[in-house]
Amino acid sequence: MPKAKSKAQQQAAGAALAAKRGEQKVSELQGASKDMYDSMSEEELDEMASTPREDLPENAD
Secondary structure, eight states, rough: OOSSSSHHHHHHHHHHHHHTTTOOOGGGGGGGHHHHHHOOOOHHHHHHHHHHTTOOOSOOO
């Protein structure tokens, strides 16, 4: 399962997951979160969004 490599990636996965669950409008997604919504399953998004944030950099290099 995918793990987030940065806080930004984890946040994008969380937004995509919310849209998959109907908690957010798909039309509000932008950039990486929209791509994730289209290409990942709810299970994959849940795994990525639940990655612990403590040791993640702000952005992946």
